[in-house]
Amino acid sequence: MTEATERFFESLPSRAPDLLGGLTDGTLQIDLGSDHRTEHWLVRMRPGSVQVSRERGPADAIWYSSSGLFDRLITGEAQGVAAVLRNESTFSGNVVLFLAFRRFFPNPPGTRDPRETARRAAGRPV
Template sequence: MASAAVQHLERRVAGRHPDLPASTAGSLRLDLRDGGQTEHWYLTIEHQDVRVTRSAEDAELVVRADREVFDRMAEGRLHPAAALLRNDLTVQGNLRLLLTLRRLFPGPSGARDPRAAGCGGGGR
C-alpha cells in the first residue's frame, strides 16, 4: 500500500495551484527515507503550475525526512516549519521554497485561513 505522502504527490500536487503567488518559481526535491532506501520526488514550480517527477536531480531546495514525517504532512497533521524546528526534517538550499511546500500539502481538517478571520466573519 502506498503511503499518504506518495499518494498525495501522485494525485494532488501536480497541476495548477492558484493559491501559490504568481511570482513563486523554483525546484524542490523531496527525499523520503524508508529504512535503508530513499525515494526522490522532484517538483518544479513556475507560474502557479507544479510538475512532479521522480528524480534525484539537484534542486534549489532539498528536503529530507523519514517517510512517516512526509505522511504526517500529507495528512495535515504536521506543518513543514514545525517539522524543521523539531529536527524531523532537514533542508538544504533556498528556505523560501519551504513555505511553498506548505501550500502544496493540506492543512489540518477544519482549519481556516487566518486572513478570513479579519474579514468580518466572526467578529463581536
C-alpha cells in the first residue's frame, strides 16, 4: 500500500460534503491487490458523508483493483469506468456506489471544463 493511497482514503470524509449528494447511500468494499496480498477498505457513503475503515464486511458493492492501477486513479492518470470496461479491474453490486465513488478521483492532468473554454473564447469572464 502506498502512502498516496493512505492519504487518499484519509481525505474522503472531509471531501464528501462537496462531492456526495442525492441518492448515494451504501457500502463499497474496495479490495486492492499487490504481490499476492489484498488490502481491504470499507467505504460507507451517505449523502454528504463518508466513513472509511480497513475492514471487510457486508457491502452493497465490491470493487477489485490492483494497487498500481489505484495509484494511477488517484492521480488522474487512469479513469475508473474505463478500467472496468477494459477488464483491468472488476466490480459487482450496486453500480451507483461505484459511480459516486469515482467523484473522489481527480480529472486527468491538463483537463479543462469545456464550459470554461467556451466562455474564454466568447470573451466572457470565467
